[in-house]
Amino acid sequence: MDALGILMLIYVFVLAIFVGFELITKVPPTLHTPLMSGSNAISGITIVGAILSAGLEEFTISTILGLVAMVFATINVVGGFLVTDRMLKMFKKK
Amino acid sequence: MKIIIEISYLVASILFIFGIKQLSSPKTARKGNFLAALGMFIAIVVTLLDQHVLTYEWIIIGFIIGGTTGTLMAFKTPMTGMPQMVGLLNGFGGGASLLVALSEFYKMKNFAQWSFATSTNVTVTLSILIGAVTFTGSLIAFGKLQGIVTGKVVKYPGQHPFNLFLLIAVVIAGVFFVVDPSLEWIILTITAVSLVLGILLVLPIGGADMPVAISLLNSYSGLAASATGFVLQNNQLIIAGALVGASGIILTMIMCKGMNRSLMNVVLGGWASAGGSGPTAEGASPKGDVKSVDSEELAMIFDVASKVVIVPGYGMAVAQAQHAVRDLMNVLESKGINVRYAIHPVAGRMPGHMNVLLAEANVAYDKLYAMEDINDDFPNVDIALIIGANDVVNPAARHDQNSPIFGMPILNVDYAKTVVINKRSMNVGYAGIDNELFFYPNALMYFGDARDAIVKLTHALKEA
Numbered sequence: 250m251d252a253l254g255i256l257m258l259i260y261v262f263v264l265a266i267f268v269g270f271e272l273i274t275k276v277p278p279t280l281h282t283p284l285m286s287g288s289n290a291i292s293g294i295t296i297v298g299a300i301l302s303a304g305l306e307e308f309t310i311s312t313i314l315g316l317v318a319m320v321f322a323t324i325n326v327v328g329g330f331l332v333t334d335r336m337l338k339m340f341k342k343k
Numbered sequence: 344m345k346i347i348i349e350i351s352y353l354v355a356s357i358l359f360i361f362g363i364k365q366l367s368s369p370k371t372a373r374k375g376n377f378l379a380a381l382g383m384f385i386a387i388v389v390t391l392l393d394q395h396v397l398t399y400e401w402i403i404i405g406f407i408i409g410g411t412t413g414t415l416m417a418f419k420t421p422m423t424g425m426p427q428m429v430g431l432l433n434g435f436g437g438g439a440s441l442l443v444a445l446s447e448f449y450k451m452k453n454f455a456q457w458s459f460a461t462s463t464n465v466t467v468t469l470s471i472l473i474g475a476v477t478f479t480g481s482l483i484a485f486g487k488l489q490g491i492v493t494g495k496v497v498k499y500p501g502q503h504p505f506n507l508f509l510l511i512a513v514v515i516a517g518v519f520f521v522v523d524p525s526l527e528w529i530i531l532t533i534t535a536v537s538l539v540l541g542i543l544l545v546l547p548i549g550g551a552d553m554p555v556a557i558s559l560l561n562s563y564s565g566l567a568a569s570a571t572g573f574v575l576q577n578n579q580l581i582i583a584g585a586l587v588g589a590s591g592i593i594l595t596m597i598m599c600k601g602m603n604r605s606l607m608n609v610v611l612g613g614w615a616s617a618g619g620s621g622p623t624a625e626g627a628s629p630k631g632d633v634k635s636v637d638s639e640e641l642a643m644i645f646d647v648a649s650k651v652v653i654v655p656g657y658g659m660a661v662a663q664a665q666h667a668v669r670d671l672m673n674v675l676e677s678k679g680i681n682v683r684y685a686i687h688p689v690a691g692r693m694p695g696h697m698n699v700l701l702a703e704a705n706v707a708y709d710k711l712y713a714m715e716d717i718n719d720d721f722p723n724v725d726i727a728l729i730i731g732a733n734d735v736v737n738p739a740a741r742h743d744q745n746s747p748i749f750g751m752p753i754l755n756v757d758y759a760k761t762v763v764i765n766k767r768s769m770n771v772g773y774a775g776i777d778n779e780l781f782f783y784p785n786a787l788m789y790f791g792d793a794r795d796a797i798v799k800l801t802h803a804l805k806e807a
Contacts, residue, residue, distance in 0.1 A: 251462075252462075254462075254576070255462045255573075258572070258573055258576065258578070258581055261578050261581050261582060261585075262569055262572075262573075262581045262582075262585050263585075265581065265582040265585035265586060265589075266585045266588065266589050267589075268360060268585075268586065268589075269363075269585055269586040269587075269588065269589025269590060270589045270593065272360065272363045272364055272367075272586070272589075272590075273363070273589055273590045273593045273594075274593060275364075275367040276363075276366050276367050277367065277368070277369075277713075278597075278686070278688060278694070278695060278698070278713050279369065279686075279695060279698040279708050279711055279713075280366055280367075280369060280372055280695060280698075281594060281597075281693075281694035281695030281698070282425060282429070282693060282694060282695035282696060282698065282699045283366065283372060283376070283695070283699070284363075284366055284590060284594070284694075284695070285429050285557070285558070285561050285590075285591075285594065285693065285694060285695075286425070286428075286429050286432065287362075287363075287366065287375075287376050287379060288363070288561065288565065288586065288587040288590040288591070289429060289432045289433060289436065289561060289564065289587070290379065290380070290383070290432075291359055291362075291363075291379055291383070291565075291583050291586060291587050292433075292436045292561075292564045292565045292567070292568045292583065292584060292587040293383070293435075293436055293439070293568075294383065294386060294568050294579060294580050294583040294584065295436060295439040295440050295443055295567070295568045295571050295580065296383075296386075296387060296390075296439070297386055297387070297390045297575075297577060297579060297580060298439075298440075298443035298447075298571045298574070298575050298577070298580065299405065299439055299442070299443055300387065300390045300391060300393075300396060300402055301390065301393060301395055301396060301443075301575065302442075302443055302446035302447070302450070303401040303402050303405055304391075304393075304395065304396030304397060304398055304399065304401070304402050305395070305397065305398070305450065306397040306398060307454075308398075309449060309450075309453050310446075310449045310453075311446040311447075311449045311450045311453065312398075312401055312446075314442045314443075314445050314446035314449065315401065315405075315442070315443070315446045316401045316404065316405050317442050318405075318438075318439045318442035318443045318446065319401070319402060319404075319405025319406070319409060319439075320405050320408045320409040320412070321409070321435040321436070321438045321439040321442065322409065322435070322436070322439035323405060323406055323408070323409025323410050323412075323413060324409045324412045324413040324416070324432070324435045325413070325432050325435040325436045325439065326383055326409075326413070327409065327410045327413030327414055327417070328412070328413030328414070328416045328417045328428070328432055328435075329413075329417075329432050330376060330379070330380040330383070331413065331414060331417035331418070332416070332417040332420065332425075332428060333376045334373060334376055334377070335417060335418070336422075336425070336699055336702070337369070337372045337373040337376055338373065339699070339702040339703050339705075340369040340372065340702045340708050341702070341705070341707055341708070342369070342370075342707050342708060342709050343707035343709060343710070
């Protein structure tokens with residue numbers, strides 16, 4: 250990939266960081282634990298990379314690494330979203 | 344097809360952003376979490392349609408193993424175990440990034456249609472470094488929270504120079520890898536050294552500093568996903584990772600502010616490195632007698648109060664006393680007593696730890712007040728009841744310049760008419776210093792395990 254391509258990716262990264270800062274500063278302290286577990290589940294987006302690795306046509310070491318990555322990322326995604334929902338269900342107002 | 348995939352990734356990114364946005368209120372938070380999960384579902388489904396994905400059996404096996412494990416963890420972990428669980432999930436995220444980067448390396452090495460490019464070599468190195476540090480660092484954090492690894496501050500000579508040396512070693516190896524990416528041993532060295540670095544970076548961090556460590560590792564897990572996005576040139580990963588990275592950094596800063604310490608100070612380990620090196624316990628040690636009460640006497644004091652503020656700390660979590668505390672609140676309220684909760688930002692072992700425990704015990708979230716919202720009201724409070732908190736209510740933080748916790752924002756419980764402190768013993772808190780509050784004329788010690796003590800008090804109140 251050329252330098253311009255990398256620059257476009259950095260562009261997206263920097264802007265997303267700013268969006269993240271704007272969004273997260275508005276989350277009240279009472280929701281900080283669900284915020285962590287929920288954002289944790291979002292960081293399981295690496296599952297996209299794991300699928301691409303585990304789904305290669307030929308079976309090589311890349312597939313094995315991809316499979317383990319698949320397990321890790323799925324735990325992260327499934328566990329993260331479910332536990333966040335379990336917590337948020339408990340937050341009630343009088 | 345490529346266009347459809349990219350558009351779907353855009354939709355998924357928007358859903359992530361809306362999902363987090365709705366986390367700004369407990370009313371919409373659950374829907375927000377659902378939106379984020381929907382975004383993830385879309386991203387997964389369209390990735391399965393990618394032209395490079397040709398075999399599905401390994402993907403399905405991975406889904407089944409990971410999905411079952413994740414579901415079991417999510418439903419079986421008790422609420423008191425949330426810090427450990429979040430720590431572990433951080434680690435899985437980091438581990439996945441590490442493995443994907445390694446997998447990409449072998450793909451480029453073994454298949455002719457993928458070749459090494461300088462920019463990819465740089466991003467693979469970064470992805471391995473961040474992923475590996477997040478992975479082992481989170482496992483150590485999990486071990487500390489679970490009590491498998493010591494919760495003490497671990498120090499040994501040459502600690503920081505050695506860590507710095509390891510980091511430099513990774514950077515140098517990374518440069519070699521960029522120059523000649525065919526060398527397999529270099530990439531394995533980078534992996535091994537990064538894994539060790541993760542262990543050594545988290546090992547020195549003490550138990551009560553875990554809120555900072557967990558937040559920081561949360562941020563790393565996001566950055567690891569972003570780094571993988573750079574490897575795969577995938578905007579979806581970069582955006583999602585950046586959102587999480589920003590979230591972790593903000594929480595880290597809030598936690599550090601709550602302890603009036605710099606991030607450096609926490610990461611390097613322990614209160615001891617703050618300010619003066621000598622122990623302050625001797626000169627500043629408060630003298631005098633403490634007044635201790637039993638449950639009957641205490642019930643009589645509570646009976647005539649009209650405003651009570653409960654201050655929970657890690658001790659409440661350890662004793663699993665949140666349900667007992669809720670019962671106490673119900674009895675007090677049935678007597679017409681106003682009950683609120685004051686939550687210090689660093690109470691517990693992760694951001695928002697106390698809020699989740701009290702939510703589990705069915706305490707309405709509008710009864711929970713952040714430090715800055717309730718601190719000015721303490722002079723109007725009849726009883727401040729402290730359950731398993733210590734350093735965050737130590738008035739020395741306000742006036743004793745020699746105290747290691749000087750300058751840390753504290754809850755002004757000493758301004759209440761009566762302060763009741765429930766503790767198991769007179770032992771010091773995490774900072775290792777005596778708490779002069781216990782010797783104040785308006786302070787009463789109520790010794791005992793948090794749950795037993797609160798249950799007894801509730802019982803006595805019912806009879807009063």
